Amino acid sequence: MVGWDRSIVGANLVSQSDQVMHFEVNFIHDHRKHFVSFVYAENTERERKPLWRNLTDHCVLVNGEPWAVLGDFNVTIKVEECSNSFNVIDKDMEVFRRVLCNLEILGNASFLSSYGSCFANFLPYMTSDHCPTTLIYTDVKAIKPRFKNMKKHLRNMNRINGNVFDKVKALRVELKRVQSSLDKDPNCVHLKEEEYVYCNAYKEAISDEENVLRHKTKI
Secondary structure, three states, X not given: OOOOOOXXXXXXXXXXXXXXXXXXXXXXXXXXXXXXXXEEOOOOHHHHHHHHHHHHHHHXXXXXXXXXXXXXXXXXXXXXXXXXXOOOOOXXXXXXXXXXXXXXXXXXXXXXXXXXXXXXXXXXXXXXXXOOEEEEOOOOOOOOXXXXXXXXXXXXXXXXXXXXXXXXXXXXXXXXXXXXXXXXXXXXXXXXXXXXXXXXXXXXHHHHHHHHHHHHHHO
16 A cells, blocks of 8 residues: 655556556655655565566666665565575575666665655554555655635635534535546646645544534433
8 A cells, every 4th residue: 555645745656567556756845756666576586577577667767767666575685684594695685686786776876866865764563564664755845735725615614614514515525526636637736735625624524523423422
């Protein structure tokens, strides 16, 4: 599963296979573009060969643009990183090292130059044998929605403040409308701002609706 903060970046799925998902990522505040790929590789070298070919083909598409790759390759670069290590560099490691060297992945030179302070944050794995990973950009800022563009829409919502159930229905309709438009034009800043406002308002309205229903059950 892949997620992102819409107040910071927009992401479009470029292509995917059973072992990798390739995204084009654009920053909201300055429209800088880069690529990020998420890998979950198979367990054997034979099964990973299609992944190496896929990454090679995607490297052509990237064409020197900033590109980072995250995920589980199911093979390590160093002997000491392997839990079942026999202190021997096997064929799988050699192939993996060669792929990384040829493609400059995990973070190519262009990515490191543009986002040198970027880092991966590995979260607690809880009951899973894999841990979620967050890619942190330290040199970018989240957009602050320009609420003046939303005054008309918010006034319409205020007119139905007296009935929380009607407000939930109205906000649901507006949120669906905005998100449908955003799917067609994912880089539109105005639509992103509108979606941000409606999404938060809808969450608050749902919470209010639940409180009202909870109160009614106690009467």
